[in-house]
Amino acid sequence: MNDTALIAPSTGFLRRALRHPSFLTGAVIALAIAATAALSLVWTPHDYTAIDIALKMRSPSADHWLGTDPFGRDTFSMIMRGAVTSIAVSFVAVGIGMAIGVPLGLLAAARRGGPIDHAVMRTADFVFAFPALLIAIMLREVFGPGVTNAMIAIGIFNVPVFARVAYGASLPIWQRDFIMAARVAGKGRALITLEHVLPNIASVLIVQATIQLSLGILAEAALSYIGLGVQPPMPSWGRMLNEAQTYMAIAPRLALAPGLTIVATVLGLNLLGDGLRDLLDPRLARER
Amino acid sequence: MLSFVLRRFASLVATLVVASAVVFTAMEVLPGDPAQVMLGTQAQPDTLAALRTKLGLDKPAPERYVAWVGGLVRGDLGTSYTYSTPVSELVGERLQVSLPLALLALSLTILVAIPVGALAAARRNSMTDLSIMGVTQVGIAVPNFWFAMLLVILFAITLRWLPAGGFPGWGNGPWPALRGLILPAVALALPQASILARVMRSSLLDTLGEDYVRTARAKGLSEGQALRRHALRNALIPVLTIVGLQFSFLIAGTIVIENVFYLPGIGRLVFQAINQRDLIVVKSVVMLLVASVIVVNFLVDIAYAIVDPRLRRRG
Numbered sequence: 001m002n003d004t005a006l007i008a009p010s011t012g013f014l015r016r017a018l019r020h021p022s023f024l025t026g027a028v029i030a031l032a033i034a035a036t037a038a039l040s041l042v043w044t045p046h047d048y049t050a051i052d053i054a055l056k057m058r059s060p061s062a063d064h065w066l067g068t069d070p071f072g073r074d075t076f077s078m079i080m081r082g083a084v085t086s087i088a089v090s091f092v093a094v095g096i097g098m099a100i101g102v103p104l105g106l107l108a109a110a111r112r113g114g115p116i117d118h119a120v121m122r123t124a125d126f127v128f129a130f131p132a133l134l135i136a137i138m139l140r141e142v143f144g145p146g147v148t149n150a151m152i153a154i155g156i157f158n159v160p161v162f163a164r165v166a167y168g169a170s171l172p173i174w175q176r177d178f179i180m181a182a183r184v185a186g187k188g189r190a191l192i193t194l195e196h197v198l199p200n201i202a203s204v205l206i207v208q209a210t211i212q213l214s215l216g217i218l219a220e221a222a223l224s225y226i227g228l229g230v231q232p233p234m235p236s237w238g239r240m241l242n243e244a245q246t247y248m249a250i251a252p253r254l255a256l257a258p259g260l261t262i263v264a265t266v267l268g269l270n271l272l273g274d275g276l277r278d279l280l281d282p283r284l285a286r287e288r
Numbered sequence: 289m290l291s292f293v294l295r296r297f298a299s300l301v302a303t304l305v306v307a308s309a310v311v312f313t314a315m316e317v318l319p320g321d322p323a324q325v326m327l328g329t330q331a332q333p334d335t336l337a338a339l340r341t342k343l344g345l346d347k348p349a350p351e352r353y354v355a356w357v358g359g360l361v362r363g364d365l366g367t368s369y370t371y372s373t374p375v376s377e378l379v380g381e382r383l384q385v386s387l388p389l390a391l392l393a394l395s396l397t398i399l400v401a402i403p404v405g406a407l408a409a410a411r412r413n414s415m416t417d418l419s420i421m422g423v424t425q426v427g428i429a430v431p432n433f434w435f436a437m438l439l440v441i442l443f444a445i446t447l448r449w450l451p452a453g454g455f456p457g458w459g460n461g462p463w464p465a466l467r468g469l470i471l472p473a474v475a476l477a478l479p480q481a482s483i484l485a486r487v488m489r490s491s492l493l494d495t496l497g498e499d500y501v502r503t504a505r506a507k508g509l510s511e512g513q514a515l516r517r518h519a520l521r522n523a524l525i526p527v528l529t530i531v532g533l534q535f536s537f538l539i540a541g542t543i544v545i546e547n548v549f550y551l552p553g554i555g556r557l558v559f560q561a562i563n564q565r566d567l568i569v570v571k572s573v574v575m576l577l578v579a580s581v582i583v584v585n586f587l588v589d590i591a592y593a594i595v596d597p598r599l600r601r602r603g
Contacts, residue, residue: 140562221434227563249445255437262431262434267429270425
């Protein structure tokens with residue numbers, strides 16, 4: 001592995017990236033969703049909270065691109081603003097997972113075979129037994145149903161994922177010659193971890209973060225769908241699907257738009273993750 | 289082998305004890321007063337006090353924890369606050385829906401994923417492989433509850449082949465009950481099967497590169513023969529691990545999917561209990577679900593060690 005190329009992607013990286021179909025597709029979709037979310041903060045075609053019963057259940061038209069829901073709210077505006085919810089929840093959840101999981105994984109790898117290693121990795125195994133949904137159920141009385149609950153539940157679920165990935169990626173780094181050289185030079189484990197291990201596992205962490213983002217978007221949708229996540233009037237793709245369910249027989253269109261948006265977003269992030277893995281770590285890419 | 293099983297069993301028990309402490313703390317200690325949660329803020333002080341005594345909340349937390357775990361071990365999950373029936377009875381009833389649903393979804397996942405993944409690996413880089421990889425890539429991105437809604441729109445509302453929801457019970461023979469479980473099981477299986485097919489493919493590609501497969505080819509076996517006789521079985525080992533890991537997603541998925549189809553299963557029970565603030569049911573059912581994930585992963589570890597003796601040394 002070329003260490004410098006990972007830290008500072010060279011022009012070669014860019015050229016390869018632009019020729020990589022899944023990276024390119026994923027990046028375009030991800031950027032489009034992010035741009036939509038940013039735009040919805042300042043502009044949506046209609047007020048996404050405006051309830052107007054006179055306008056209810058309109059079919060798509062020039063004024064309402066995706067029609068309106070049973071409350072007369074504009075579906076397109078709600079989907080735009082729903083992107084903010086999805087992105088906010090999954091980013092904070094990945095942030096929580098990385099902030100706690102990565103240092104724990106690095107610590108366990110630096111103290112390999114010792115009691116800390118054991119304690120950290122057993123705890124990570126243990127947290128895996130709690131799906132995000134069950135964490136959200138347990139914490140509901142603490143935080144109440146809402147965005148915070150969703151962020152924390154998905155965040156907790158992300159912690160052991162990042163701990164394991166950081167641990168697994170660090171172990172082979174610790175066997176490398178330059179680590180030996182650093183130790184001979186008298187550097188401590190903490191300094192070596194910061195200066196040598198972390199930069200070398202950064203690419204693996206970025207790939208995992210992309211995957212956890214897409215899982216976070218799916219989890220937020222599921223939590224909001226069953227009523228444990230985002231609460232009205234804040235739009236969420238999962239909530240929109242929940243509201244659409246009552247009208248499945250009359251207006252299947254209401255279920256179509258938010259669902260397709262979720263699929264496109266998650267697909268985009270997964271393609272981006274696959275592409276990044278190929279580009280950043282050619283050894284992993286060969287057979288997949 | 290025996291010492292490996294015993295060691296794993298000891299750690300299983302320890303894990304279950306820690307898990308029960310975590311569930312108990314999250315549900316009973318963190319939010320404050322369960323009696324207040326159940327009765328709401330408008331409750332009269334004497335009603336609150338009565339419920340507290342009834343739930344044993346006047347006793348210290350460690351004592352309550354020991355009583356709860358003792359009950360769990362004896363199969364006594366407490367009495368539901370809203371249904372006034374033992375939670376174990378409720379769970380027993382609901383399992384008649386959830387267990388067949390989970391098993392159906394799991395079998396469907398395995399039956400579809402393994403042949404499909406093997407086919408993709410056997411014909412790598414062909415159009416077949418590319419299409420399978422494309423379809424599974426999308427399958428991973430589809431939320432199971434949305435896929436469930438699409439299935440309902442197509443097969444229940446438009447074609448009227450299968451029920452849109454509800455469950456007639458097993459009393460009227462197996463077929464009406466099974467009919468109610470087909471769409472939910474397919475919805476649960478799609479994302480899982482997509483992931484598993486990809487794991488199967490890459491695992492089989494890894495084994496096809498092994499020396500013993502090359503040896504088999506060298507002694508005159510065709511590529512198909514070598515794949516069937518030597519590579520396939522070894523490729524199934526990582527697939528088994530993923531099946532174990534997927535179990536926790538299956539449980540979460542069941543809770544969501546049961547709500548799409550109004551199936552009276554465990555997921556619906558826990559969801560209704562949350563909305564009715566029936567914390568006794570929530571706590572015990574969450575513990576049961578967590579315990580089932582832990583036990584399944586224990587069983588997978590054991591199965592793994594039976595298949596691959598090298599793993600017995602670690603533990």
